[in-house]
Amino acid sequence: MKRVRTTSAEAYRDLQPSLQRREQIVLDALKAWTGPSPTSYELTQALQERGQAFDLNSVRPRLCSLQDKALVRTGDKRRCAVSGKTVYTWEVCAPPRVAREPEPMRLEF
Secondary structure (H helix, E strand, C coil): CCCCCCCHHHHHHHHHHHHHHHHHHHHHHHHHCCCCCCCHHHHHHHHHHCCCCCCHHHCHHHHHHHHHCCCEEEEEEEECCCCCCEEEEEEECCCCCCCCCCCCCCCCC
8 A cells, every 4th residue: 555645744754864965966966067057957957867866856955955054055147058047056155264273372481
């Protein structure tokens, strides 16, 4: 007998174990992108060609969660090669600089 999900919360709980891996796939694809920053549709199309994404809904939510973690950000708007609409592009954020603590001053008497 086929089990039918009763709520979207149950479906989300079922996805939890694989979300980190999915985010990493999207982040790696964005890091490896050459040329102008991709739109979400262009990134989805590239991942589909590699067999790593099903549809836009397997990529766009990952981009948003990576944005919440400050790992990616939206770039400039431009015409998407897939949809033909003017939309934001996606970029990997530069790693934050770690401030070094100054050396303690040594006083000589």
